[in-house]
Amino acid sequence: MLESSERSPSIDGGPTKTVLISDPSLRDGNHAVKHSLTAEQIAEYCRASDAAGVPIIEVGHGNGIGASSLQLGLSACPDEVALRVARENLKRSRLGIHIIPGFATIERDLSRAIDLGVDVVRVASHCTEADLTERHIGYARQKGRSVFGVLMMSHMASVEVLVEEARKMESYGAEGFVFMDSSGHYLPGDVARRVTALRAGLSIPVGFHAHNNLGMAIANSIAAADAGATMLDGTVRGFGAGAGNAQLEVLVAVLHRLGYATGIDLYKLLDAADMAEKKIIEAVPTISSVSIVSGLSGVFSGFLKPVMRVAAEYRVDPRDVFFELGRRKVVAGQEDLIIEVASELAKTRSAA
Amino acid sequence: MTPSLVREDCRRIIDGRSDALSALRGETVLIIGGTGFAGTWLAETLACLNDDFGFGCKIVLSARGTERFASVRPHLASRRDVRLIRADVRHLSELPRETNWLVHAAATPDNRFHASSPVETMSTIVEGTANILRALDPLSDFRRMLYLSSGYVYGSQPWNLAAVPETFAGAPELGSPAAAYSEAKRCAETLCAAARSEKRAPITVARPFAFIGPYQPLDTPWAANNFLLDALSGRSIRIQGDGETVRSYMYGGDLAYWLLRLLTTEEPGRAWNVGSPHPVTLRAFAELVAGHVNPVPEIRLHAAAHGNAPRTRFVPDASSAQQKLGLDLRVPLPEAVERTLRWNRTETPVSGAPR
Numbered sequence: 001m002l003e004s005s006e007r008s009p010s011i012d013g014g015p016t017k018t019v020l021i022s023d024p025s026l027r028d029g030n031h032a033v034k035h036s037l038t039a040e041q042i043a044e045y046c047r048a049s050d051a052a053g054v055p056i057i058e059v060g061h062g063n064g065i066g067a068s069s070l071q072l073g074l075s076a077c078p079d080e081v082a083l084r085v086a087r088e089n090l091k092r093s094r095l096g097i098h099i100i101p102g103f104a105t106i107e108r109d110l111s112r113a114i115d116l117g118v119d120v121v122r123v124a125s126h127c128t129e130a131d132l133t134e135r136h137i138g139y140a141r142q143k144g145r146s147v148f149g150v151l152m153m154s155h156m157a158s159v160e161v162l163v164e165e166a167r168k169m170e171s172y173g174a175e176g177f178v179f180m181d182s183s184g185h186y187l188p189g190d191v192a193r194r195v196t197a198l199r200a201g202l203s204i205p206v207g208f209h210a211h212n213n214l215g216m217a218i219a220n221s222i223a224a225a226d227a228g229a230t231m232l233d234g235t236v237r238g239f240g241a242g243a244g245n246a247q248l249e250v251l252v253a254v255l256h257r258l259g260y261a262t263g264i265d266l267y268k269l270l271d272a273a274d275m276a277e278k279k280i281i282e283a284v285p286t287i288s289s290v291s292i293v294s295g296l297s298g299v300f301s302g303f304l305k306p307v308m309r310v311a312a313e314y315r316v317d318p319r320d321v322f323f324e325l326g327r328r329k330v331v332a333g334q335e336d337l338i339i340e341v342a343s344e345l346a347k348t349r350s351a352a
Numbered sequence: 353m354t355p356s357l358v359r360e361d362c363r364r365i366i367d368g369r370s371d372a373l374s375a376l377r378g379e380t381v382l383i384i385g386g387t388g389f390a391g392t393w394l395a396e397t398l399a400c401l402n403d404d405f406g407f408g409c410k411i412v413l414s415a416r417g418t419e420r421f422a423s424v425r426p427h428l429a430s431r432r433d434v435r436l437i438r439a440d441v442r443h444l445s446e447l448p449r450e451t452n453w454l455v456h457a458a459a460t461p462d463n464r465f466h467a468s469s470p471v472e473t474m475s476t477i478v479e480g481t482a483n484i485l486r487a488l489d490p491l492s493d494f495r496r497m498l499y500l501s502s503g504y505v506y507g508s509q510p511w512n513l514a515a516v517p518e519t520f521a522g523a524p525e526l527g528s529p530a531a532a533y534s535e536a537k538r539c540a541e542t543l544c545a546a547a548r549s550e551k552r553a554p555i556t557v558a559r560p561f562a563f564i565g566p567y568q569p570l571d572t573p574w575a576a577n578n579f580l581l582d583a584l585s586g587r588s589i590r591i592q593g594d595g596e597t598v599r600s601y602m603y604g605g606d607l608a609y610w611l612l613r614l615l616t617t618e619e620p621g622r623a624w625n626v627g628s629p630h631p632v633t634l635r636a637f638a639e640l641v642a643g644h645v646n647p648v649p650e651i652r653l654h655a656a657a658h659g660n661a662p663r664t665r666f667v668p669d670a671s672s673a674q675q676k677l678g679l680d681l682r683v684p685l686p687e688a689v690e691r692t693l694r695w696n697r698t699e700t701p702v703s704g705a706p707r
Contacts, residue, residue, distance in 0.1 A: 131468045138464070141573055144587040167530055171467035173573030175592055175654065201530075203662055204592065 018261045020231045024058035028240035031062035031302045035073040039085045041280045046089035048272035058096040059086045066104025083116040096120035101132045124150035126331045127157040130165035134172045141173040149174035155185040163201040176205045184213025184295040188223035195227035207231025210246040213295025217246035236273035237284045241302040244285030249273045293319045297326030314342040361605040362400035365682045370405045375616045378408045382451040385458030386413025387421040392567045393608035441480030447487045454497040470532035477536035485547040496554045498615040503561040504534035515669035554620040561627025561668045565604030566695035579641045588650040595635030598665040600628040603683035625668035
């Protein structure tokens with residue numbers, strides 16, 4: 001059973017500051033390929049990142065385990081197969097999952113994932129709905145897994161509300177807290193302010209998950225670390241939803257240059273990233289014009305592909321769709337609103 | 353049938369000290385919140401006083417969840433000297449007329465609930481206490497009330513203050529939802545003081561700290577519970593932080609005796625810390641737990657690099673109760689741990705635990 005802190009880099013500190021890296025390439029990256037990752041790809045990437053000593057590898061549907069559906073996209077590789085294959089190919093790295101209560105149930109999904117050998121459970125909710133995570137966090141804690149609370153779309157909550165919601169997760173038993181910049185909206189100062197407030201309000205470690213819509217993913221992650229965050233997410237080549245995440249190999253290189261320890265072998269990580277680009281990543285994420293609009297409007301990057309598709313279908317400007325979705329403060333899971341917005345825009349246009 | 357382990361504890365804790373509680377002989381004791389950890393231990397202790405020391409008390413347990421209590425604790429619920437009343441303190445308007453002594457222990461200490469439902473938390477504590485105080489008026493043969501406040505009323509204990517005395521003037525963070533429970537407890541203490549002044553109601557306040565023992569549900573994510581659950585489940589024991597955080601733990605049986613002694617104290621009207629005065633680091637506590645499990649589980653420190661897991665201290669200065677009332681701890685911590693583990697192995701199923 002892999003459950004050891006000594007096999008991953010210790011986060012116990014020492015003379016150098018240490019950052020615990022989580023790599024959700026095989027989870028957030030699934031958004032970028034419409035959840036088409038195969039068992040072979042999962043196996044190969046796990047072997048490569050395990051060899052590099054990446055501490056936590058997160059696997060699953062883009063919206064977490066149990067989220068494969070017609071509405072959110074069907075996974076080519078079912079959770080059970082993905083987790084089993086990952087488990088078989090991870091020797092040093094810990095196996096993590098992202099789980100959103102509502103998409104995933106304890107009985108059907110979480111309990112099975114734990115039986116399959118998941119080490120790290122990251123229970124996520126929209127930034128103002130931490131209450132939904134209590135049972136999932138409690139269950140995973142009782143099963144002895146490492147449990148982190150995750151708040152998504154964190155820019156939609158004020159700093160004060162973010163801290164209050166994070167405190168709820170801590171009270172439910174979360175051993176660490178990660179806030180996500182799901183739409184790549186933050187600038188470094190935004191991140192530093194939040195990390196500082198969270199560190200003051202929590203007694204558990206704080207982490208940050210970046211998206212790159214405004215080209216700030218690395219800068220934001222470093223701002224988080226400098227403000228005291230001790231957990232950072234990154235994906236190879238930025239393989240994630242929309243404009244992608246903080247590019248892991250760049251993040252690790254910069255962290256090392258700044259004197260942070262990650263326990264990761266940079267050369268082997270670069271090899272893993274090269275392999276992934278060849279065999280897994282259909283198109284390396286770039287900051288498209290629409291991604292910039294997504295970041296500015298504060299709409300979840302995962303909406304990029306469906307927005308592009310629906311906008312083309314209704315012959316409306318996807319940028320207008322994004323700003324309207326931003327005005328309506330949509331959150332992940334409300335993808336059906338894209339059609340409503342596009343159709344209203346189309347009607348308005350034809351009326352004009 | 354009474355669980356033998358708990359009855360053994362009660363006998364040992366009462367042994368030689370039953371006289372100090374003789375004011376309760378033949379009286380009716382109402383315990384509001386009577387099905388929780390403190391309430392159940394109070395009921396066990398009173399039942400033991402009746403069975404072994406001929407006290408002849410009538411024990412009335414009032415709570416929201418009496419049906420569940422009746423099914424999981426039939427040895428108490430089915431006793432002839434025990435009566436269950438299903439009631440919610442937020443809507444309470446009258447108390448059993450025959451009540452002579454009252455312990456108000458109604459409030460969940462579950463910090464998950466406090467975080468999710470701070471309004472409900474405060475309303476139960478503040479409105480519930482006000483309702484109980486109003487309902488004291490018609491009781492013709494009423495003697496005393498003991499209100500269970502909390503050690504959290506002092507706010508964060510300064511690291512350099514070894515133990516918090518009752519006179520400590522600290523307070524929780526003002527205006528923070530995280531202070532809902534502790535501020536509500538402060539408010540309820542003030543309500544009790546107001547009732548003492550306005551109605552001459554004889555009320556004593558207890559400020560409980562941290563406890564372990566049978567009847568403590570292990571699913572609340574407190575450090576001690578996590579260690580016990582890890583150990584019972586055959587896993588390594590994980591400590592968040594560097595293990596140097598300081599707590600102290602009193603056994604449930606000692607808690608019950610202390611509370612009954614405070615209830616019957618001849619000088620009502622003040623507040624008393626209730627808890628173990630013996631500090632223990634979380635690391636030492638984890639080692640204690642590990643020492644009672646075979647094979648001995650590994651202890652893992654997750655000293656979250658962090659500097660972000662600040663060391664905290666939560667230890668009462670219990671010298672008032674010790675010196676003025678002669679109270680002490682009959683069950684030392686190592687034994688409390690051993691008995692808690694034993695009870696959980698035999699009395700209640702723990703998910704994934706070896707049986």
